[in-house]
Protein backbone atom coordinates (compact mmCIF):
# COMPACT_ATOMS: atom_id res chain seq x y z
CA UNK A 1 0.00 0.00 0.00
CA UNK A 2 1.25 3.48 -0.81
CA UNK A 3 1.63 5.87 2.10
CA UNK A 4 3.02 9.27 2.87
CA UNK A 5 4.94 9.18 6.13
CA UNK A 6 5.54 12.50 7.82
CA UNK A 7 7.33 13.22 11.08
CA UNK A 8 6.17 16.40 12.70
CA UNK A 9 8.24 19.22 14.11
CA UNK A 10 10.06 20.78 11.16
CA UNK A 11 9.54 24.42 10.28
CA UNK A 12 9.05 25.03 6.54
CA UNK A 13 11.16 27.63 4.75
CA UNK A 14 11.95 28.46 1.13
CA UNK A 15 10.02 28.77 -2.11
CA UNK A 16 7.40 26.56 -3.71
CA UNK A 17 5.78 26.99 -7.11
CA UNK A 18 2.17 25.99 -7.75
CA UNK A 19 0.93 24.17 -10.85
CA UNK A 20 -1.85 25.04 -13.25
CA UNK A 21 -5.29 24.73 -11.63
CA UNK A 22 -7.02 21.36 -11.69
CA UNK A 23 -10.45 22.98 -11.55
CA UNK A 24 -9.59 25.24 -14.48
CA UNK A 25 -7.92 22.67 -16.70
CA UNK A 26 -10.71 20.06 -16.50
CA UNK A 27 -13.45 22.29 -17.99
CA UNK A 28 -10.96 23.78 -20.46
CA UNK A 29 -10.05 20.30 -21.74
CA UNK A 30 -13.77 19.50 -22.04
CA UNK A 31 -14.23 22.77 -23.97
CA UNK A 32 -11.61 21.76 -26.53
CA UNK A 33 -14.37 19.47 -27.91
CA UNK A 34 -16.15 22.61 -29.14
CA UNK A 35 -13.46 23.25 -31.78
CA UNK A 36 -14.47 21.53 -35.00
CA UNK A 37 -11.57 23.21 -36.80
CA UNK A 38 -7.89 23.38 -35.79
CA UNK A 39 -5.82 22.17 -32.86
CA UNK A 40 -5.79 23.50 -29.31
CA UNK A 41 -2.55 23.92 -27.38
CA UNK A 42 -2.82 24.18 -23.60
CA UNK A 43 0.12 25.21 -21.41
CA UNK A 44 0.77 24.86 -17.67
CA UNK A 45 -1.34 21.70 -17.53
CA UNK A 46 -0.65 19.87 -14.24
CA UNK A 47 0.29 16.17 -14.39
CA UNK A 48 -2.66 14.99 -12.28
CA UNK A 49 -4.61 11.73 -12.47
CA UNK A 50 -7.78 13.78 -13.16
CA UNK A 51 -6.10 15.30 -16.24
CA UNK A 52 -5.23 11.81 -17.49
CA UNK A 53 -8.83 10.69 -16.88
CA UNK A 54 -10.41 13.55 -18.84
CA UNK A 55 -7.86 13.00 -21.61
CA UNK A 56 -8.99 9.35 -21.74
CA UNK A 57 -12.60 10.48 -22.01
CA UNK A 58 -11.69 12.73 -24.95
CA UNK A 59 -9.78 9.94 -26.66
CA UNK A 60 -12.79 7.63 -26.18
CA UNK A 61 -14.92 10.32 -27.83
CA UNK A 62 -12.54 10.24 -30.84
CA UNK A 63 -10.50 13.38 -30.16
CA UNK A 64 -6.70 13.20 -30.48
CA UNK A 65 -4.95 14.17 -27.24
CA UNK A 66 -1.16 14.42 -26.87
CA UNK A 67 0.37 15.13 -23.48
CA UNK A 68 3.96 16.41 -23.55
CA UNK A 69 4.97 17.40 -20.03
CA UNK A 70 2.84 20.42 -19.13
CA UNK A 71 1.62 20.95 -22.68
CA UNK A 72 -1.50 19.25 -23.98
CA UNK A 73 -2.48 19.32 -27.65
CA UNK A 74 -6.05 18.40 -28.59
CA UNK A 75 -7.44 17.90 -32.07
CA UNK A 76 -11.22 17.46 -31.93
CA UNK A 77 -11.85 18.31 -35.58
CA UNK A 78 -13.02 14.81 -36.51
CA UNK A 79 -16.51 13.33 -36.03
CA UNK A 80 -17.05 12.74 -32.30
CA UNK A 81 -18.88 10.02 -30.41
CA UNK A 82 -21.59 11.31 -28.09
CA UNK A 83 -21.50 9.06 -25.03
CA UNK A 84 -19.43 9.15 -21.84
CA UNK A 85 -19.65 5.73 -20.13
CA UNK A 86 -19.84 5.10 -16.38
CA UNK A 87 -16.29 3.71 -16.22
CA UNK A 88 -15.04 7.30 -16.79
CA UNK A 89 -17.68 9.26 -14.91
CA UNK A 90 -17.26 7.21 -11.73
CA UNK A 91 -13.50 7.84 -11.81
CA UNK A 92 -14.04 11.56 -12.02
CA UNK A 93 -17.29 13.50 -11.72
CA UNK A 94 -15.96 16.34 -13.88
CA UNK A 95 -16.48 13.96 -16.85
CA UNK A 96 -20.06 15.33 -16.95
CA UNK A 97 -18.52 18.52 -18.37
CA UNK A 98 -18.32 16.89 -21.81
CA UNK A 99 -22.13 16.98 -21.95
CA UNK A 100 -22.47 20.68 -22.85
CA UNK A 101 -19.88 20.61 -25.65
CA UNK A 102 -21.22 17.35 -27.16
CA UNK A 103 -24.81 18.56 -27.09
CA UNK A 104 -23.87 21.88 -28.67
CA UNK A 105 -21.72 20.35 -31.36
CA UNK A 106 -23.54 17.10 -32.19
CA UNK A 107 -27.07 17.79 -31.01
CA UNK A 108 -26.91 14.87 -28.62
CA UNK A 109 -25.04 13.60 -25.60
CA UNK A 110 -25.38 10.64 -23.33
CA UNK A 111 -23.48 10.69 -20.04
CA UNK A 112 -23.57 8.13 -17.23
CA UNK A 113 -25.21 9.48 -14.07
CA UNK A 114 -22.38 10.44 -11.73
CA UNK A 115 -24.07 9.33 -8.48
CA UNK A 116 -23.02 10.48 -5.01
CA UNK A 117 -19.52 10.79 -3.62
CA UNK A 118 -17.58 11.12 -0.38
CA UNK A 119 -18.44 14.81 0.08
CA UNK A 120 -22.15 14.84 -0.79
CA UNK A 121 -24.86 13.72 -3.18
CA UNK A 122 -23.87 16.26 -5.88
CA UNK A 123 -26.89 16.26 -8.22
CA UNK A 124 -26.65 17.87 -11.69
CA UNK A 125 -30.21 19.17 -11.98
CA UNK A 126 -29.03 22.74 -12.66
CA UNK A 127 -26.91 21.59 -15.63
CA UNK A 128 -29.94 19.79 -17.09
CA UNK A 129 -32.27 22.71 -16.41
CA UNK A 130 -29.94 24.89 -18.51
CA UNK A 131 -29.85 22.43 -21.42
CA UNK A 132 -33.65 22.13 -21.35
CA UNK A 133 -34.05 25.92 -21.40
CA UNK A 134 -31.92 25.89 -24.57
CA UNK A 135 -34.33 23.48 -26.23
CA UNK A 136 -32.82 20.09 -25.39
CA UNK A 137 -34.99 17.11 -24.45
CA UNK A 138 -33.43 15.42 -21.44
CA UNK A 139 -34.22 11.88 -20.28
CA UNK A 140 -32.78 9.93 -17.41
CA UNK A 141 -32.86 6.14 -17.56
CA UNK A 142 -30.73 3.02 -17.23
CA UNK A 143 -28.09 4.97 -15.34
CA UNK A 144 -27.63 7.47 -18.16
CA UNK A 145 -28.69 11.04 -18.86
CA UNK A 146 -29.54 11.45 -22.52
CA UNK A 147 -30.03 14.85 -24.09
CA UNK A 148 -30.81 15.69 -27.68
CA UNK A 149 -31.96 18.68 -29.69
CA UNK A 150 -33.38 18.95 -33.18
CA UNK A 151 -31.07 21.33 -35.01
CA UNK A 152 -29.07 23.66 -32.79
CA UNK A 153 -29.50 24.70 -29.18
CA UNK A 154 -31.23 28.05 -28.81
CA UNK A 155 -29.99 30.91 -26.64
CA UNK A 156 -32.14 31.33 -23.50
CA UNK A 157 -32.50 33.19 -20.24
CA UNK A 158 -31.40 30.86 -17.43
CA UNK A 159 -31.42 31.49 -13.69
CA UNK A 160 -29.43 29.06 -11.53
CA UNK A 161 -30.98 28.21 -8.14
CA UNK A 162 -27.44 28.02 -6.74
CA UNK A 163 -24.26 29.39 -8.37
CA UNK A 164 -23.01 25.91 -9.25
CA UNK A 165 -19.53 25.90 -10.77
CA UNK A 166 -20.13 22.83 -12.95
CA UNK A 167 -23.58 23.95 -14.15
CA UNK A 168 -22.20 27.39 -15.06
CA UNK A 169 -19.39 25.75 -17.04
CA UNK A 170 -21.58 23.20 -18.81
CA UNK A 171 -24.12 25.89 -19.79
CA UNK A 172 -21.39 28.32 -20.94
CA UNK A 173 -19.97 25.64 -23.23
CA UNK A 174 -23.37 24.66 -24.63
CA UNK A 175 -24.39 28.30 -25.15
CA UNK A 176 -21.13 29.17 -26.91
CA UNK A 177 -22.32 27.25 -30.02
CA UNK A 178 -26.07 27.91 -29.64
CA UNK A 179 -28.23 29.92 -31.97
CA UNK A 180 -28.71 33.34 -30.30
CA UNK A 181 -27.76 34.82 -26.95
CA UNK A 182 -27.95 33.14 -23.55
CA UNK A 183 -28.19 35.14 -20.33
CA UNK A 184 -27.04 33.14 -17.34
CA UNK A 185 -28.08 34.62 -14.01
CA UNK A 186 -26.87 33.77 -10.50
CA UNK A 187 -23.93 32.01 -12.15
CA UNK A 188 -20.69 31.03 -10.43
CA UNK A 189 -17.95 33.71 -10.23
CA UNK A 190 -14.91 31.53 -9.53
CA UNK A 191 -11.58 32.42 -11.20
CA UNK A 192 -11.85 29.08 -13.06
CA UNK A 193 -15.05 30.36 -14.73
CA UNK A 194 -13.14 33.41 -15.96
CA UNK A 195 -10.37 31.15 -17.27
CA UNK A 196 -12.89 29.02 -19.18
CA UNK A 197 -14.53 32.13 -20.66
CA UNK A 198 -11.13 33.46 -21.74
CA UNK A 199 -10.38 30.14 -23.44
CA UNK A 200 -13.73 29.98 -25.23
CA UNK A 201 -13.28 33.59 -26.36
CA UNK A 202 -9.80 32.70 -27.68
CA UNK A 203 -11.54 29.96 -29.72
CA UNK A 204 -13.79 32.61 -31.29
CA UNK A 205 -16.56 32.62 -28.67
CA UNK A 206 -18.42 35.67 -27.40
CA UNK A 207 -18.79 35.52 -23.62
CA UNK A 208 -19.13 38.65 -21.50
CA UNK A 209 -19.51 39.08 -17.75
CA UNK A 210 -17.48 36.07 -16.57
CA UNK A 211 -16.52 36.61 -12.94
CA UNK A 212 -19.79 38.46 -12.22
CA UNK A 213 -23.19 37.03 -11.30
CA UNK A 214 -24.60 37.46 -14.83
CA UNK A 215 -23.03 36.25 -18.05
CA UNK A 216 -24.11 36.93 -21.63
CA UNK A 217 -23.08 34.30 -24.13
CA UNK A 218 -23.66 35.09 -27.78
CA UNK A 219 -23.59 31.82 -29.71
CA UNK A 220 -21.33 31.54 -32.77
CA UNK A 221 -21.61 28.97 -35.63
CA UNK A 222 -18.08 27.56 -35.25
CA UNK A 223 -15.30 27.55 -32.68
CA UNK A 224 -11.64 27.01 -33.57
CA UNK A 225 -8.61 25.46 -31.84
CA UNK A 226 -6.65 28.04 -29.81
CA UNK A 227 -3.65 28.41 -27.51
CA UNK A 228 -4.31 28.96 -23.80
CA UNK A 229 -2.32 28.97 -20.55
CA UNK A 230 -4.12 27.60 -17.48
CA UNK A 231 -4.32 29.87 -14.38
CA UNK A 232 -2.37 28.87 -11.25
CA UNK A 233 -4.08 26.56 -8.77
CA UNK A 234 -5.43 28.72 -5.94
CA UNK A 235 -6.25 25.65 -3.82
CA UNK A 236 -2.76 24.17 -4.14
CA UNK A 237 -1.42 27.66 -3.32
CA UNK A 238 -3.71 27.88 -0.29
CA UNK A 239 -2.61 24.44 0.89
CA UNK A 240 1.06 25.53 0.88
CA UNK A 241 0.10 28.78 2.61
CA UNK A 242 -1.36 26.70 5.44
CA UNK A 243 1.74 24.46 5.46
CA UNK A 244 3.92 27.51 6.02
CA UNK A 245 1.63 28.97 8.69
CA UNK A 246 1.07 25.75 10.64
CA UNK A 247 4.82 25.16 11.05
CA UNK A 248 5.54 28.81 11.95
CA UNK A 249 7.64 28.96 8.79
CA UNK A 250 8.48 31.51 6.12
CA UNK A 251 7.56 30.41 2.59
CA UNK A 252 7.18 32.20 -0.73
CA UNK A 253 4.30 30.55 -2.62
CA UNK A 254 4.94 31.42 -6.27
CA UNK A 255 1.82 31.53 -8.42
CA UNK A 256 -0.47 32.42 -5.49
CA UNK A 257 -2.68 35.23 -6.83
CA UNK A 258 -3.95 37.61 -4.13
CA UNK A 259 -7.25 38.40 -5.87
CA UNK A 260 -8.05 34.67 -6.20
CA UNK A 261 -7.29 34.08 -2.52
CA UNK A 262 -8.75 37.11 -0.74
CA UNK A 263 -11.11 35.21 1.61
CA UNK A 264 -8.37 32.78 2.64
CA UNK A 265 -5.85 35.61 3.11
CA UNK A 266 -8.36 37.52 5.27
CA UNK A 267 -8.97 34.49 7.54
CA UNK A 268 -5.28 33.61 7.82
CA UNK A 269 -4.44 37.23 8.69
CA UNK A 270 -7.16 37.17 11.37
CA UNK A 271 -5.36 34.13 12.75
CA UNK A 272 -2.14 36.14 13.01
CA UNK A 273 -0.36 34.99 9.84
CA UNK A 274 1.65 37.64 7.94
CA UNK A 275 0.95 37.62 4.19
CA UNK A 276 2.60 39.93 1.68
CA UNK A 277 2.67 40.07 -2.11
CA UNK A 278 6.15 39.40 -3.47
CA UNK A 279 7.04 38.97 -7.14
CA UNK A 280 4.62 36.49 -8.73
CA UNK A 281 3.43 35.09 -5.40
CA UNK A 282 2.65 35.53 -1.73
CA UNK A 283 5.06 35.31 1.19
CA UNK A 284 3.63 33.59 4.24
CA UNK A 285 5.13 33.98 7.69
CA UNK A 286 3.60 31.91 10.47
CA UNK A 287 3.13 33.50 13.91
CA UNK A 288 4.27 32.04 17.23
CA UNK A 289 0.66 31.78 18.36
CA UNK A 290 -2.41 31.31 16.13
CA UNK A 291 -5.71 33.00 17.00
CA UNK A 292 -8.93 30.97 16.43
CA UNK A 293 -11.52 32.17 13.89
CA UNK A 294 -14.95 31.16 12.60
CA UNK A 295 -15.20 30.21 8.94
CA UNK A 296 -18.22 29.59 6.70
CA UNK A 297 -17.71 28.08 3.24
CA UNK A 298 -19.53 29.89 0.42
CA UNK A 299 -19.41 30.20 -3.36
CA UNK A 300 -16.66 32.55 -4.61
CA UNK A 301 -15.72 35.19 -3.47
CA UNK A 302 -16.72 33.52 -0.19
CA UNK A 303 -14.44 31.09 1.61
CA UNK A 304 -13.76 28.06 -0.67
CA UNK A 305 -15.01 24.65 0.46
CA UNK A 306 -11.88 23.17 -1.13
CA UNK A 307 -9.80 24.87 1.62
CA UNK A 308 -12.10 23.82 4.47
CA UNK A 309 -10.24 20.71 5.63
CA UNK A 310 -6.79 22.33 5.37
CA UNK A 311 -8.00 25.26 7.51
CA UNK A 312 -9.31 22.73 10.02
CA UNK A 313 -5.70 21.54 10.44
CA UNK A 314 -4.59 25.11 11.07
CA UNK A 315 -7.43 25.75 13.55
CA UNK A 316 -6.37 22.66 15.50
CA UNK A 317 -3.20 24.60 16.34
CA UNK A 318 -4.93 27.86 17.34
CA UNK A 319 -5.20 28.83 21.01
CA UNK A 320 -8.93 28.71 21.73
CA UNK A 321 -12.17 27.63 20.09
CA UNK A 322 -12.83 28.02 16.38
CA UNK A 323 -15.71 26.92 14.20
CA UNK A 324 -16.10 25.87 10.58
CA UNK A 325 -19.53 25.78 8.92
CA UNK A 326 -19.80 23.96 5.60
CA UNK A 327 -22.63 25.34 3.44
CA UNK A 328 -21.60 24.14 -0.04
CA UNK A 329 -21.52 20.35 0.44
CA UNK A 330 -23.72 18.54 2.93
CA UNK A 331 -21.20 15.90 3.95
CA UNK A 332 -17.68 17.25 3.77
CA UNK A 333 -16.55 16.34 7.28
CA UNK A 334 -15.35 12.78 6.78
CA UNK A 335 -11.82 13.86 7.76
CA UNK A 336 -12.98 14.86 11.28
CA UNK A 337 -12.85 11.23 12.47
CA UNK A 338 -9.33 10.88 11.07
CA UNK A 339 -8.21 14.04 12.92
CA UNK A 340 -9.68 12.51 16.08
CA UNK A 341 -7.40 9.52 15.57
CA UNK A 342 -4.56 12.04 15.83
CA UNK A 343 -5.88 13.23 19.22
CA UNK A 344 -7.70 16.31 17.91
CA UNK A 345 -10.31 17.91 20.18
CA UNK A 346 -12.99 18.43 17.59
CA UNK A 347 -16.70 17.73 17.26
CA UNK A 348 -19.39 17.92 14.59
CA UNK A 349 -22.59 19.86 15.34
CA UNK A 350 -24.91 19.72 12.35
CA UNK A 351 -23.19 21.49 9.48
CA UNK A 352 -20.52 22.95 11.75
CA UNK A 353 -17.38 21.65 13.39
CA UNK A 354 -16.15 23.01 16.71
CA UNK A 355 -12.39 22.91 17.14
CA UNK A 356 -10.78 23.36 20.53
CA UNK A 357 -7.14 24.23 20.10
CA UNK A 358 -4.33 23.95 20.47
CA UNK A 359 -4.56 20.16 20.12
CA UNK A 360 -1.47 18.19 21.00
CA UNK A 361 -1.59 16.11 17.85
CA UNK A 362 -0.12 12.62 17.85
CA UNK A 363 1.06 10.75 14.77
CA UNK A 364 -1.25 7.89 13.68
CA UNK A 365 -2.17 5.88 10.61
CA UNK A 366 -4.99 7.82 8.92
CA UNK A 367 -6.87 7.37 5.65
CA UNK A 368 -7.61 10.17 3.21
CA UNK A 369 -11.36 10.33 2.62
CA UNK A 370 -11.22 12.80 -0.27
CA UNK A 371 -8.69 14.92 -2.11
CA UNK A 372 -8.49 17.88 0.28
CA UNK A 373 -8.72 15.63 3.34
CA UNK A 374 -5.55 13.93 2.10
CA UNK A 375 -3.71 17.25 2.07
CA UNK A 376 -5.19 18.30 5.43
CA UNK A 377 -4.04 15.11 7.17
CA UNK A 378 -0.52 15.60 5.83
CA UNK A 379 -0.59 19.22 7.08
CA UNK A 380 -1.63 17.99 10.54
CA UNK A 381 1.19 15.45 10.34
CA UNK A 382 3.69 18.33 9.91
CA UNK A 383 3.04 19.38 13.50
CA UNK A 384 2.05 16.07 15.13
CA UNK A 385 4.32 14.31 17.57
CA UNK A 386 5.95 11.29 15.92
CA UNK A 387 5.02 9.67 12.64
CA UNK A 388 1.77 10.15 10.72
CA UNK A 389 1.06 7.66 7.95
CA UNK A 390 -1.50 8.80 5.39
CA UNK A 391 -3.05 6.18 3.10
CA UNK A 392 -5.55 6.28 0.18
CA UNK A 393 -3.24 8.50 -1.82
CA UNK A 394 -5.29 8.05 -5.00
CA UNK A 395 -7.31 11.00 -3.67
CA UNK A 396 -4.20 13.17 -3.27
CA UNK A 397 -2.97 12.37 -6.78
CA UNK A 398 -6.20 13.73 -8.29
CA UNK A 399 -5.25 17.26 -7.26
CA UNK A 400 -1.62 17.62 -6.17
CA UNK A 401 1.54 17.04 -8.21
CA UNK A 402 4.47 15.72 -6.12
CA UNK A 403 2.96 17.06 -2.89
CA UNK A 404 5.41 15.27 -0.61
CA UNK A 405 8.38 16.26 -2.81
CA UNK A 406 7.44 19.94 -2.61
CA UNK A 407 7.08 19.74 1.19
CA UNK A 408 10.41 17.89 1.43
CA UNK A 409 12.10 20.70 -0.52
CA UNK A 410 10.71 23.17 2.04
CA UNK A 411 12.30 21.19 4.88
CA UNK A 412 9.58 18.72 5.94
CA UNK A 413 10.57 15.29 7.21
CA UNK A 414 8.42 13.36 4.75
CA UNK A 415 8.56 10.45 2.35
CA UNK A 416 6.25 8.51 0.08
CA UNK A 417 6.65 4.76 0.33
CA UNK A 418 5.07 1.72 -1.19
CA UNK A 419 4.87 -1.25 1.16
CA UNK A 420 4.28 -3.62 -1.71
CA UNK A 421 6.99 -1.99 -3.84
CA UNK A 422 4.61 -1.75 -6.80
CA UNK A 423 5.43 1.20 -9.03
CA UNK A 424 2.62 3.79 -8.92
CA UNK A 425 0.94 4.31 -12.25
CA UNK A 426 -0.61 7.73 -12.07
CA UNK A 427 -1.89 7.55 -15.64
CA UNK A 428 -3.66 4.25 -15.01
CA UNK A 429 -6.89 5.42 -13.51
CA UNK A 430 -8.60 3.47 -10.74
CA UNK A 431 -12.03 3.93 -9.22
CA UNK A 432 -11.72 7.11 -7.11
CA UNK A 433 -15.14 6.81 -5.50
CA UNK A 434 -15.54 10.57 -5.89
Ligand SMILES: CC(=O)N[C@H]1[C@@H](OP(=O)(O)OP(=O)(O)OC[C@H]2O[C@@H](n3ccc(=O)[nH]c3=O)[C@H](O)[C@@H]2O)O[C@H](CO)[C@@H](O)[C@@H]1O
Pocket residue numbers: 022023024026094120121122123124125126127128162163164165166167305306328329330
Ligand atom coordinates in the same frame (compact mmCIF):
# COMPACT_ATOMS: atom_id res chain seq x y z
C1 LIG B 1 -13.87 20.07 -11.00
C2 LIG B 1 -14.30 21.20 -10.17
O1 LIG B 1 -14.26 22.34 -10.58
N1 LIG B 1 -14.72 20.92 -8.94
C3 LIG B 1 -15.13 21.99 -8.06
C4 LIG B 1 -16.56 22.38 -8.35
O2 LIG B 1 -17.35 21.21 -8.21
P1 LIG B 1 -18.85 21.21 -8.76
O3 LIG B 1 -18.89 21.94 -10.05
O4 LIG B 1 -19.33 19.81 -8.73
O5 LIG B 1 -19.56 22.05 -7.63
P2 LIG B 1 -20.94 22.85 -7.70
O6 LIG B 1 -20.63 24.30 -7.52
O7 LIG B 1 -21.68 22.42 -8.90
O8 LIG B 1 -21.68 22.27 -6.43
C5 LIG B 1 -21.92 23.03 -5.28
C6 LIG B 1 -23.18 22.55 -4.60
O9 LIG B 1 -24.28 22.67 -5.48
C7 LIG B 1 -25.00 21.46 -5.58
N2 LIG B 1 -25.52 21.32 -6.96
C8 LIG B 1 -24.68 21.48 -8.01
C9 LIG B 1 -25.15 21.33 -9.31
C10 LIG B 1 -26.51 21.02 -9.50
O10 LIG B 1 -27.00 20.88 -10.64
N3 LIG B 1 -27.31 20.87 -8.42
C11 LIG B 1 -26.85 21.01 -7.14
O11 LIG B 1 -27.59 20.85 -6.18
C12 LIG B 1 -23.95 20.40 -5.25
O12 LIG B 1 -24.53 19.22 -4.82
C13 LIG B 1 -23.14 21.09 -4.18
O13 LIG B 1 -23.76 20.94 -2.93
O14 LIG B 1 -16.97 23.41 -7.46
C14 LIG B 1 -16.99 23.00 -6.08
C15 LIG B 1 -17.53 24.15 -5.25
O15 LIG B 1 -16.67 25.22 -5.28
C16 LIG B 1 -15.57 22.58 -5.66
O16 LIG B 1 -15.60 22.05 -4.38
C17 LIG B 1 -15.00 21.54 -6.62
O17 LIG B 1 -13.62 21.37 -6.35
Ligand SMILES: C=C(OP(=O)(O)O)C(=O)O
Pocket residue numbers: 023093094306371372399434
Ligand atom coordinates in the same frame (compact mmCIF):
# COMPACT_ATOMS: atom_id res chain seq x y z
C1 LIG C 1 -13.99 18.48 -4.61
C2 LIG C 1 -12.98 18.69 -5.45
O1 LIG C 1 -12.93 18.30 -6.73
P1 LIG C 1 -13.98 17.47 -7.61
O2 LIG C 1 -15.12 18.38 -7.90
O3 LIG C 1 -13.20 17.21 -8.87
O4 LIG C 1 -14.35 16.25 -6.84
C3 LIG C 1 -11.75 19.44 -5.03
O5 LIG C 1 -10.99 19.83 -5.93
O6 LIG C 1 -11.54 19.62 -3.83
